[in-house]
Amino acid sequence: MFMCKDVVENIMSYIDCELDLQTLKELEKHTGDCPECMAFVSTYKRMLEITGKLKDKPFVTPEIRNRLRILLKSKVKPV
Amino acid sequence: MEIGFIKKLVNVIATNDNEQIASISDDELIRRYTETGDETSFDEIVNRYSDRIYGFALRITRNSSDAEEVFQEVFLTLTKKLGTFRGESKFSSWLYRVTVNASYMYLRSQKKHGNNISLENYSPYDEKGTLMGRIMYKDWSSRPDIIIFNKEALIIIEKAINELPESYRTVFHLRDIDGLSNEEVADILEVSIPAVKSRLHRARLFLRDKLSDYFHEWRR
Numbered sequence: 001m002f003m004c005k006d007v008v009e010n011i012m013s014y015i016d017c018e019l020d021l022q023t024l025k026e027l028e029k030h031t032g033d034c035p036e037c038m039a040f041v042s043t044y045k046r047m048l049e050i051t052g053k054l055k056d057k058p059f060v061t062p063e064i065r066n067r068l069r070i071l072l073k074s075k076v077k078p079v
Numbered sequence: 080m081e082i083g084f085i086k087k088l089v090n091v092i093a094t095n096d097n098e099q100i101a102s103i104s105d106d107e108l109i110r111r112y113t114e115t116g117d118e119t120s121f122d123e124i125v126n127r128y129s130d131r132i133y134g135f136a137l138r139i140t141r142n143s144s145d146a147e148e149v150f151q152e153v154f155l156t157l158t159k160k161l162g163t164f165r166g167e168s169k170f171s172s173w174l175y176r177v178t179v180n181a182s183y184m185y186l187r188s189q190k191k192h193g194n195n196i197s198l199e200n201y202s203p204y205d206e207k208g209t210l211m212g213r214i215m216y217k218d219w220s221s222r223p224d225i226i227i228f229n230k231e232a233l234i235i236i237e238k239a240i241n242e243l244p245e246s247y248r249t250v251f252h253l254r255d256i257d258g259l260s261n262e263e264v265a266d267i268l269e270v271s272i273p274a275v276k277s278r279l280h281r282a283r284l285f286l287r288d289k290l291s292d293y294f295h296e297w298r299r
Contacts, residue, residue: 005208012280036210040203040287042220046227047287050236053228054256059134064147068125071151076158 002026007037011044105170113162121161125154128171131257132178138252139182141241145189152181168266175253175267193245198281203288219294232293239289243282250275251282 007027013019014027031037100108100123111120132153137146156177164173186192204210219227226232240248253264254275261279265272 003208004210005202005204008202008204008210008284009280012276012283034210036212036214039215039218039220040210043214043218043291044283044287046220047283047290048255050227050232050290051240051255051286053233054236055258057134058130059137060129060150064133064150065125065129067147068129068151068154072154072158075155 002030149182149185153178196244201281217291217295235293247278247282250278
């Protein structure tokens with residue numbers, strides 16, 4: 001019998017559309033009948049949307065770039 | 080008038096040069112730098128990979144000045160060892176590997192050790208395998224985007240990612256933030272693909288829980 005545990009352990013393959021048809025059917029049937037699992041899947045998807053936003057974050061400031069440029073100039077001899 | 084025209088011309092030439100160099104492959108840039116010492120090619124490599132290298136170093140070290148030390152070390156190493164890149168894997172994978180090694184070496188030299196506890200048994204369900212009474216009361220999925228994507232939520236998730244044990248944090252960063260494939264992550268971190276999948280799975284469960292706690296507390 002498909003349980004909440006199976007939804008949790010298959011969530012990654014479910015999101016990536018990698019489940020075989022039988023498992024997919026069982027997962028969707030269980031989730032349709034189980035509000036806890038429904039909430040789990042919804043919040044999991046929302047969490048991925050939030051972490052996806054971190055991709056857009058610029059990391060290197062012009063100051064960091066400049067310090068690197070100065071360091072490389074001082075340490076690197078021409079080839 | 081004449082000076083204005085010359086300035087425009089210089090800008091057009093510079094733009095064309097930038098566009099041209101941006102379309103050159105990594106392998107060609109490496110060849111130009113290692114064979115002729117062409118600094119423009121090296122600068123382009125720095126431009127292409129700075130954010131990714133610094134971001135990954137910051138994820139491992141969790142400290143901006145440590146990350147900058149690693150970032151500088153990686154590009155210094157590159158000036159010396161770019162010629163040893165054999166093209167057996169993607170250049171980006173090779174560069175990430177250089178970053179991992181530089182980060183660990185730096186942390187060791189500073190005697191800084193991360194937490195390496197296992198999350199292998201981390202799960203939201205009870206011993207009977209059910210989620211009964213554990214998820215729904217904290218369901219935040221239908222909150223409006225303006226609340227979900229607020230600045231504080233992003234700070235919370237950053238903080239939660241940094242609470243992950245190091246081996247989960249690196250996998251999560253490479254897969255879900257830098258968007259690499261399982262195969263690439265396995266290659267960079269020198270672990271198996273099932274290990275990558277397993278660590279990513281536990282990391283995501285951990286982060287979903289942290290966000291649920293945050294949004295649940297926030298409602299009060």
